[in-house]
Amino acid sequence: GENVEQHPSTLSVQEGDSAVIKCTYSDSASNYFPWYKQELGKRPQLIIDIRSNVGEKKDQRIAVTLNKTAKHFSLHITETQPEDSAVYFCAAPPGQGSNDYKLSFGAGTTVTVRA
Amino acid sequence: EAGVAQSPRYKIIEKRQSVAFWCNPISGHATLYWYQQILGQGPKLLIQFQNNGVVDDSQLPKDRFSAERLKGVDSTLKIQPAKLEDSAVYLCASSLLTGQGASPLHFGNGTRLTVT
Numbered sequence: 001g002e003n004v005e006q007h008p009s010t011l012s013v014q015e016g017d018s019a020v021i022k023c024t025y026s027d028s029a030s031n032y033f034p035w036y037k038q039e040l041g042k043r044p045q046l047i048i049d050i051r052s053n054v055g056e057k058k059d060q061r062i063a064v065t066l067n068k069t070a071k072h073f074s075l076h077i078t079e080t081q082p083e084d085s086a087v088y089f090c091a092a093p094p095g096q097g098s099n100d101y102k103l104s105f106g107a108g109t110t111v112t113v114r115a
Numbered sequence: 116e117a118g119v120a121q122s123p124r125y126k127i128i129e130k131r132q133s134v135a136f137w138c139n140p141i142s143g144h145a146t147l148y149w150y151q152q153i154l155g156q157g158p159k160l161l162i163q164f165q166n167n168g169v170v171d172d173s174q175l176p177k178d179r180f181s182a183e184r185l186k187g188v189d190s191t192l193k194i195q196p197a198k199l200e201d202s203a204v205y206l207c208a209s210s211l212l213t214g215q216g217a218s219p220l221h222f223g224n225g226t227r228l229t230v231t
Contacts, residue, residue: 006157032217043206043222044158089157093217101146101210101217102171105157 002027002094006106014114019077021088021109026071029095033066033073034103036089044089048075080113087111117141119223121207127229133195136226140188140209146170148220149182149192150206158206164190165212197230204228 003026013019025033034049050057050064050073057064061080066073073092077084087110091103120139128134140147146165150158161180163171167187175182179198184190194201204227208220 034217034219036220043224044220045222046219049219091157101165101212102160102163103217103220104160107157108155 002030002092002102002104004090004092004104004106006090006109008109009107010110010112012112012114013080015080015082017080019075019080019084019111019113021075021090021111022072023074023090023092023106024070024072025092027092027095028068028071030092031095032093033064034091035062035064035075036091036105038087038089038108040086047088077111080111082113082115085111085113119207119209119221121205121223121226123226124224125227125229127231128197130199130230131196133193134197134228135194136192136205136207136228138190138192138207138223140190140207141221143211144209144221145187145212146210147184147190148208148210149190150208150222152204152206152225154203161192194228197228199230202228202230 006023031052036044037047038044048064061078063076087108089108090106122137148163149161152158161175162182164184167184182192204225206225207223210218
């Protein structure tokens with residue numbers, strides 16, 4: 001199955017600064033890369049996703065970039081706010097030809113935004 | 116759109132007892148997943164259904180875990196007998212079957228299981 005590694009495991013940033021989380025994946029044929037946000041005691045919620053036919057996608061203060069050659073993708077949060085404090089998970093499916101609805105998740109990054 | 120419904124929210128049992136979790140996915144979502152999330156870790160897929168058939172159960176400990184999705188809608192996950200290491204949040208998720216590969220997962224609020 002897909003092997004997804006996520007770094008860093010914890011990230012503390014000053015309010016207003018940017019946060020960047022990086023994930024690497026193992027299957028070069030993977031074609032879908034979502035990011036989920038999980039607040040304490042709540043369910044994971046999709047915040048942004050990208051497919052392999054584009055290199056970058058942006059939605060207000062969050063963006064995801066994809067480097068297919070290096071097999072990594074990153075989440076960028078700009079102008080961080082206290083409500084951005086949460087655990088963020090990346091995920092990726094195995095490549096085409098297998099069960100590409102099966103997502104493997106990274107271990108998560110705990111982001112703390114300091115006021 | 117109603118979300119993924121799960122029950123119960125919390126369950127405390129003693130080891131060697133049995134427990135069952137229920138999930139009702141978003142209407143029209145053909146694919147249903149059960150994930151196990153141990154504290155401090157990412158969700159780990161236990162089993163994936165497409166309609167009422169099992170697509171992937173490679174990481175389901177079949178000696179103690181079982182799941183079914185009769186009629187291709189609701190699903191139940193059972194643990195019998197439970198072990199201490201089964202303490203986790205059990206998340207149900209569903210997604211559309213688009214024919215274009217992976218699509219967003221919609222998670223339920225989960226069932227927090229504590230085995231003592």
